[in-house]
Amino acid sequence: MVMDKIERRVIMASLVLMGLFVFSLLYAKNKYKSNVPECLPYDKAYTEPKINKIDEKTYEVFSVASMWQFQPSEIYIPVGSEVDFYLTSKDVVHGFNISDKNINMMAVFGAINKTTVTFDKPGVYDIVCHEYCGVGHQNMRAQVIVNYPDAK
Amino acid sequence: MQVSKSFKRVIFLELAIPIALLLLGIYHGLMQTIYRSGAIQQTSVAKLDYYQGLTLHGVINAIVLTTFFAVALGHVTMTYYLKKEPNKKLMWLSFWFMLIGTVMAAWAMIAGKASVLYTFYPPLKAHPLFYLGTALIIVGSWFPFFDWSRMYMKWKKVNPTTKTPLAVLGTLINFIIWFTCTLAVAYEVLVLLIPWSMGWTKTVNVNLARTLFWFFGHALVYFWLLPAYIMFYTVLPKVAGGKLYSDLAGRVALFLFLLFSIPVGVHHQYSDPTITQGVKFFHGLITYGVAIPSFITAFTLAASLEYAGRKNGAKGLFGWMVKLPWFNEDKFLFSYFIGGLILFIFGGVTGIVNASYSLNSVIHNTAWMPGHFHMTVAGPVFLGIVGMSLYIYSKMSGKKIFWPKLNTIIPYLWVIGMLIFSFGMSWGGLRGEPRRTNLGTTYLNPDSELFRSDWVPTTLLAMLGGIIMFTAGMMYIIIFFGTILRKKSQEGILEIPVSEAYHDEKRVPLFDKFKPWIVTMIIIILLAYIPALLNVNKNSGPGSPRYNIDNPLPIEASK
Numbered sequence: 001m002v003m004d005k006i007e008r009r010v011i012m013a014s015l016v017l018m019g020l021f022v023f024s025l026l027y028a029k030n031k032y033k034s035n036v037p038e039c040l041p042y043d044k045a046y047t048e049p050k051i052n053k054i055d056e057k058t059y060e061v062f063s064v065a066s067m068w069q070f071q072p073s074e075i076y077i078p079v080g081s082e083v084d085f086y087l088t089s090k091d092v093v094h095g096f097n098i099s100d101k102n103i104n105m106m107a108v109f110g111a112i113n114k115t116t117v118t119f120d121k122p123g124v125y126d127i128v129c130h131e132y133c134g135v136g137h138q139n140m141r142a143q144v145i146v147n148y149p150d151a152k
Numbered sequence: 153m154q155v156s157k158s159f160k161r162v163i164f165l166e167l168a169i170p171i172a173l174l175l176l177g178i179y180h181g182l183m184q185t186i187y188r189s190g191a192i193q194q195t196s197v198a199k200l201d202y203y204q205g206l207t208l209h210g211v212i213n214a215i216v217l218t219t220f221f222a223v224a225l226g227h228v229t230m231t232y233y234l235k236k237e238p239n240k241k242l243m244w245l246s247f248w249f250m251l252i253g254t255v256m257a258a259w260a261m262i263a264g265k266a267s268v269l270y271t272f273y274p275p276l277k278a279h280p281l282f283y284l285g286t287a288l289i290i291v292g293s294w295f296p297f298f299d300w301s302r303m304y305m306k307w308k309k310v311n312p313t314t315k316t317p318l319a320v321l322g323t324l325i326n327f328i329i330w331f332t333c334t335l336a337v338a339y340e341v342l343v344l345l346i347p348w349s350m351g352w353t354k355t356v357n358v359n360l361a362r363t364l365f366w367f368f369g370h371a372l373v374y375f376w377l378l379p380a381y382i383m384f385y386t387v388l389p390k391v392a393g394g395k396l397y398s399d400l401a402g403r404v405a406l407f408l409f410l411l412f413s414i415p416v417g418v419h420h421q422y423s424d425p426t427i428t429q430g431v432k433f434f435h436g437l438i439t440y441g442v443a444i445p446s447f448i449t450a451f452t453l454a455a456s457l458e459y460a461g462r463k464n465g466a467k468g469l470f471g472w473m474v475k476l477p478w479f480n481e482d483k484f485l486f487s488y489f490i491g492g493l494i495l496f497i498f499g500g501v502t503g504i505v506n507a508s509y510s511l512n513s514v515i516h517n518t519a520w521m522p523g524h525f526h527m528t529v530a531g532p533v534f535l536g537i538v539g540m541s542l543y544i545y546s547k548m549s550g551k552k553i554f555w556p557k558l559n560t561i562i563p564y565l566w567v568i569g570m571l572i573f574s575f576g577m578s579w580g581g582l583r584g585e586p587r588r589t590n591l592g593t594t595y596l597n598p599d600s601e602l603f604r605s606d607w608v609p610t611t612l613l614a615m616l617g618g619i620i621m622f623t624a625g626m627m628y629i630i631i632f633f634g635t636i637l638r639k640k641s642q643e644g645i646l647e648i649p650v651s652e653a654y655h656d657e658k659r660v661p662l663f664d665k666f667k668p669w670i671v672t673m674i675i676i677i678l679l680a681y682i683p684a685l686l687n688v689n690k691n692s693g694p695g696s697p698r699y700n701i702d703n704p705l706p707i708e709a710s711k
């Protein structure tokens with residue numbers, strides 16, 4: 001193909017750069033165990049809000065989003081807990097964002113979303129609904145309280 | 153060239169109607185930044201609710217303006233390069249479809265019966281006319297595509313060995329992408345949503361609707377972007393006083409867009425349930441593929457501008473940057489285009505962050521997102537659209553630009569406002585500030601339990617930028633309608649700047665035909681979307697009934 005030398009080099013450089021991006025992505029994914037939510041088949045068991053303590057440092061939270069609240073709305077856990085969040089919606093689409101922990105999920109009717117996160121530092125973490133869900137959307141917030149009240 | 157009255161009239165209406173609607177669209181852009189900063193703490197202003205306004209903002213700016221312009225520019229390009237006007241009846245039919253669709257959707261939104269945002273995710277229910285209106289806009293934009301394909305094939309018969317002009321190639325590729333991706337949203341709207349919103353079907357599979365929407369949704373952003381790319385390749389180098397560095401590079405980039413624009417939609421669903429991590433990762437990889445033609449474009453344009461600068465007498469390594477027509481009244485298109493390109497540097501970089509699979513978890517649905525896409529769709533796309541609309545109108549009507557000095561400054565004002573706005577939004581997003589949220593009533597209200605003081609500086613910056621952008625936008629509207637009100641001073645003709653190529657390579661047959669590319673496109677789409685749809689089918693539970701925006705009970709139960 002008749003293509004300018006510089007041009008060919010630049011296309012190569014773009015390809016290499018993209019390769020580098022893919023590499024760093026995979027590297028970070030393994031090193032920091034960061035991933036997108038897990039995919040589960042639908043199961044009615046997760047549609048009842050619940051906090052299950054598995055052992056001292058392991059919890060399961062069945063979080064149910066609805067217009068305009070999360071249930072459970074306050075989740076108390078000790079520092080260092082590993083929490084499996086299972087998320088679904090009772091009605092319209094909602095969002096579920098714990099920004100300091102990079103937890104980001106959509107709550108969808110007829111579907112179960114799941115992610116796992118460890119809370120190493122004490123504090124109060126806001127769970128913010130970040131998908132428009134009707135007139136009360138801006139009121140929709142829950143909290144994870146890690147080792148409260150000593151933490152605040 | 154001379155064109156018929158009827159042609160002029162269609163183009164004029166297709167350019168002017170969305171620009172008139174921008175008054176409302178941009179007004180509400182400003183209002184959103186004010187509400188979000190907490191400067192006002194209420195749910196509505198002048199009877200327009202926050203989310204109602206946000207729906208208008210998204211639909212007018214991102215659907216109506218962009219679709220009308222893509223059609224108008226397509227008509228202009230095909231006519232100017234192939235020296236033949238499209239079928240008049242079809243031109244008018246397409247225009248009326250789009251206009252009636254716009255009126256229907258606008259009525260539903262203004263009446264407050266469709267405050268569901270421009271993504272209309274079920275199970276929030278909008279008025280059926282909102283869905284129907286959107287569908288009419290889309291179907292209206294198909295007619296010209298069919299007609300242009302006919303014109304092109306006719307031209308090709310007469311000129312089998314002539315290279316298809318780059319602008320024509322780009323227009324056709326853009327509308328092939330558009331036609332393909334809109335099939336999915338047409339299915340979503342006509343088969344899933346309208347019967348459900350009328351109450352004929354009881355429930356809808358929300359996950360399926362979302363997946364179909366995003367089959368369309370990502371390609372939609374390329375449908376916004378490609379008209380701007382076409383102008384950057386074929387108009388900008390000429391206006392800058394130079395040549396397009398390489399014609400072939402443009403073709404390669406355009407065909408890569410054809411391959412990769414659609415099979416990446418799941419990157420908008422990284423946080424969704426029912427789709428496996430493997431499918432998400434695959435779509436993420438292809439998204440990187442679609443970054444390659446953008447890199448090619450960035451390089452080709454920079455080289456073209458350097459060439460222009462040197463031809464204009466520049467010396468040294470960076471001297472060419474100075475020797476470009478930054479503030480030239482007769483070449484005002486340059487100001488609009490370069491402003492857009494400056495923003496696009498940041499838009500592209502933030503876009504790569506969004507695409508990056510798990511990195512997306514940091515910013516998905518936060519204020520970062522609008523921070524990012526205002527530097528794309530409200531950057532090169534918007535500035536390209538409004539600049540070119542003014543250019544085409546002024547040439548075709550034979551009227552001189554109203555207030556030409558100001559006209560060259562507007563794009564830079566927009567850029568400054570946008571950089572401040574987007575900085576505020578991106579910073580807020582990194583701190584977890586949600587998008588699509590009337591923050592003022594709760595998170596930015598010091599009296600509320602939900603108050604977040606860490607979002608005060610970020611939302612204030614966004615408001616400051618919003619005020620500057622609003623000012624620039626209003627100045628533009630004054631200039632556009634000021635020009636319309638002027639008297640004709642010369643004969644109105646159809647004319648667009650045409651760049652020659654610096655490296656005008658020989659015709660490479662592979663890059664001058666569509667079939668092999670379309671077949672490859674379909675294969676990649678099937679590879680990317682069959683697994684996604686199987687996932688959704690396997691992992692979805694029951695479908696959902698209809699909900700109004702103001703009631704936690706389904707419509708059936710609350711009657």
Ligand code: HEM
Pocket residue numbers: 178180181182184185188206207209210213214217269270271522526529530534586587588589590617618619621622625
């Ligand atoms: C004065 C100029 C503008 C300002 C101040 C502005 C401001 C905003 C703000 C603050 C949001 C986010 C609201 C929220 O998520 O709560 C937004 C959303 C949006 N803007 Fe703009 N904007 C402007 C112009 C434009 C233009 C010219 C376009 C496109 C051509 C555009 C397209 C969009 C889109 C598509 C959304 C997303 C709507 C949604 O989330 O449903 N904006 N704008």
Ligand SMILES: [Cu+2]
Pocket residue numbers: 094095129130131132133134136137138140
């Ligand atoms: Cu919400």
Ligand SMILES: [Cu+2]
Pocket residue numbers: 369370373417419420
């Ligand atoms: Cu996308």
